[in-house]
Amino acid sequence: MTTLLITGATIIDGVADKPLTDSAILIDGGRIKAIGHREALDVAPHVRTLDLAGKFVIPGLMNANVHLLVNASLETLLRFEGRYEALIEEAAQVALKAGMTTVFDTWGPRRALINVRDRIESGETVGSRIRCAGNIIGFDGPFSPDFFGKAAEIASSWFVDRVNAAWVENSGRHLMWMTPEQVGAEVSRYIERGIDFVKYGATEHGAMAAGAFLQFSERTQQAIVEAGRAAGRTVQAHSTTVEGLRMSIEAGCDLITHCNMTGPVPIPVETLDLFERTQCGAVIFPVTEAGLAHVKGAVSDLEWTMWSAGDKNARRLIGSGAPILLGNDGGVFAKELLREPWLKATWNGMPEQEALGRLATGHFAWLRAMEEKGMPAMDLLHAATRNIARAYKLDTDLGTLEVGxxxxxxxxxxxxLEAADHYRSIHAVIKGGVSVDLDALPERPLLTAELAPPLEEEANFKRFLVHGTRLPGCPSCISGGH
Known part of the structure; x- marks a missing residue:
């Protein structure tokens, strides 16, 4: 690794209350060797110097909750069967291009994620640094009622089982039948397969009751946390109710994913106090005002009450004393999926500028949403850097610009610090002391590639029923839809 001297920029290091001006950063061996006035630094002759006058240098952005293979639809998983690692690698490069030097994948196919993680770590390929949980403990695979159960009605049982097994292994819904001790033992076995942290379902994923059912008892949650601790892993929970949230914090979780989403019920004051006392990381899913307007007009009344409560929770968490973490379920969606009319009636159908769940841009929407809700500018930076590193116990190496x-x-x-939208003004990304060639990413576009041009036959294709005016007849039998 080469030595690099960065001069001229305003440095916002994530430690000091104010930016550092008239300072330089000396990088050697992929780490920060010194920060200070240029004249005071011990710099060898002919060191490569990067003059960034007029620019602003911040720590590499992080994302506490992404899914590098979120597009786990039947069409995508069939189309790319055997090439899931290529999709994950593409997504890691999309993340890096968007300024995220480290991402935490909280649900995905364990072996494929680990293989890409290790190739990036060794320098064999470029991409955002990956830390992964594999499956969410207690959830079944992509082709199950927990996610996209309809696929099991269409695809062969051979393919359905093959896909579900790639995600679940020994960590699925069958654990709900077991004793706490048995669950802890299974989690320990799953950890041995190389995951970086543990994520479990405190509440279900909406398959039965819109997320209201508790997935594990308090004793079982404690057993999962203890298994993670014994293996030196951080532990986090997926929670979607106020009781699930309380139980997860009391079980000893390091962070809670989308903790502001508690159904139609706001978080009680005593649970907000619990966040502050324990310093459990609060991964918040905020939506901009424009995004909320879209959601209100697109989703059902039941869903809107949940988003409305989530918005109130996000605002209250800002002043709660809880460490707030940026996370957005970010993933790369196939272009053909983004064209689907039904998507517009979901939270993923928000206009691109407001869409929280996009891997390439959703973190920018997150920052603007929290700015709109009153989060101070320096706290926004901490939420996207330092707080995440601390929650995942990686702050010795990551999260701030400090020597070592x-x-x-x-x-x-x-x-x-002037406006959250300024995070979009990326001039350069440096990862491990090396400048990233942003123009070259992603190197092999797959889901990000343009759709294939129309077939010759499409010009002559006549639909049996066209979109628009319905034909006479029973409206439940003839919808006129696709």
Missing amino acids: KIADMVVLDKDP
Whole structure:
């Protein structure tokens, strides 16, 4: 690794209350060797110097909750069967191009994620640094009622089982029948397969009751946390109710995913106090005002009450004393999926500028949403960097610009402390002391590639029923839809 001297920029290191001006950063061996006035640094002759006058340098952005293979639809998993690692690698490069030098994948196919993680770590391929949980403990695979159960009615049982097994292995819904001790033993076995942290379902994923059912008892949740601790792993929970949230914090979780989403019921004051006392990380799913307007007009009244409560929770969490973490379920969606009319009637159908769940841009929408809700500018930076590193116990190496830490940083054209939208003004990304060739990413576009041009036959294709005016007849039998 080469030595690099960065000069001229305003440095927002994530430690000091104010930016550092008239300072330089010396990088050696992929880590920060020194920060200070240029004249005071011990710099060898002919060191490569990067003059960033007028720019702003911040720590590499992080994302506490992504899904590098979120597009787990039947069409995608059939089309790319045997190439899931290529999709994950593409997504890791999309994340890196968007300024995220480290991402935490909280649900996906364990072996494929680990293989890509290790190739990036060794330098064999480029991409955002990956830490992964594999499956969510207690959930079944993509082709189950927990996610996309309809696929099991269409695809062969051979393919359905093959896909579900790639995600679940020994960590699925069958654990709900077991004693706490048995569940803890199964979690320990799953950890031995190489995952970086543990994520479990405190509540179900909406398959039966919109997320209201508790997935595991308090004793079982404690057994899962203890199994993770014994193996030196952080533990987090998926929670969608106020009781699930309380139980997860009391079980000793390090962070809770989308903790502001508690159904139609706001988080009680005593649970907000519990966040502050334990310093459990609060991964929030905020939506911009424009995004909320779309959701209100697109979803059912039941769903809207949940989003409305989630918005109130996000605002209250800002002043609660809980460490707030940026996370957005970010993933790469296939272009053909984004064209589907039904998608617009979901939270993933928000206009692109507001869409929280996009891997390439959703973190920018997150920052603007939290700015709109009153989160101070420096706290926004901490939520996207330092707080995540601390929650995952990686702050010795990551999260701030300090001597001895890995040299991950983002160079911005505009001051992020002036406006959250300025995080979009990425000038350069440096990961491990090496400048990233942003124009080259992703190297092998798959889901990000343009759709194939129309077939010759499509010009002559006549639909049996066209979109628009319905034909006379029973409306439940003839919808006129696709």
